[in-house]
Amino acid sequence: MxxxxxxxxxxxxxxxxxxxxxxxxxxxxxxxxxxxxxxxxxxxxxxxxxxxxxxxDRRPRLVLTERDITELDTIREPIEWEAVRHVDDVYYRGQFWVRLLLDRAYKPQRIRSAGFRRFDRIYASEGLRAVY
Structure with missing residues (x-):
């Protein structure tokens, strides 16, 4: 998809x-x-x-396969489905975001902060890492 x-x-x-x-x-x-x-x-x-x-511009932003999910704007590396704990959408400041909650131990090379520091602290306390 x-x-x-x-x-x-x-x-x-x-x-x-x-x-x-x-x-x-x-x-x-x-x-x-x-x-x-x-x-x-x-x-x-x-x-x-x-x-x-x-x-x-018709470039894909997200590519979902059976093995992984790839975000093609910033991270550009596949995230295995085993590391994903929860996926949903978030409406924040007039825009929808896709939120991936990953295991804290899973560390992709390039995860940029989306400016949701408050949410990041909450997820860190639960042992998760958020990618938007």
């Missing part, structure tokens, strides 16, 4: 880019503050570039 990025999020970013472009064009056309109009147009340009890039 292959898990990819959200198309819904990319469409929202593109729509926000078009809205910012329209707002910037209106501010520039109406003769109000030119600096605000240029800033809105530049923000719209970057939002459109990111949104269209996200729509075109």
């Amino acid at each position: 292959i898990v990819r990025t959200s198309r819904k999020k990319a469409v929202r970013v593109v729509a926000a880019g078009f809205a910012a472009a329209l707002a910037g064009a209106y501010v520039l056309y109406a003769g109000h503050d030119a600096v605000v109009g240029v800033c809105l147009v530049l923000a719209a340009l970057f939002a459109l570039l990111y949104g269209f890039g996200s729509l075109a």
Whole structure:
């Protein structure tokens, strides 16, 4: 099974880019503050570039096989299913995250912190390690 990025999020970013472009064009056309109009147009340009890039990006983020799970953004090495104790999704600050709770003894080479230090301390007390 292959898990990819959200198309819904990319469409929202593109729509926000078009809205910012329209707002910037209106501010520039109406003769109000030119600096605000240029800033809105530049923000719209970057939002459109990111949104269209996200729509075109079809690389897998997670690959689930019978033997292991591989996260292709940061860790890029397989995590054996024997080390995984629990898998679920977490809704945190407006975004869904996939949480893997691993045995504390299992140490993949590259696990970056996702900024969930409070949760990491709770899992460490239970002998687990969280990967997001």
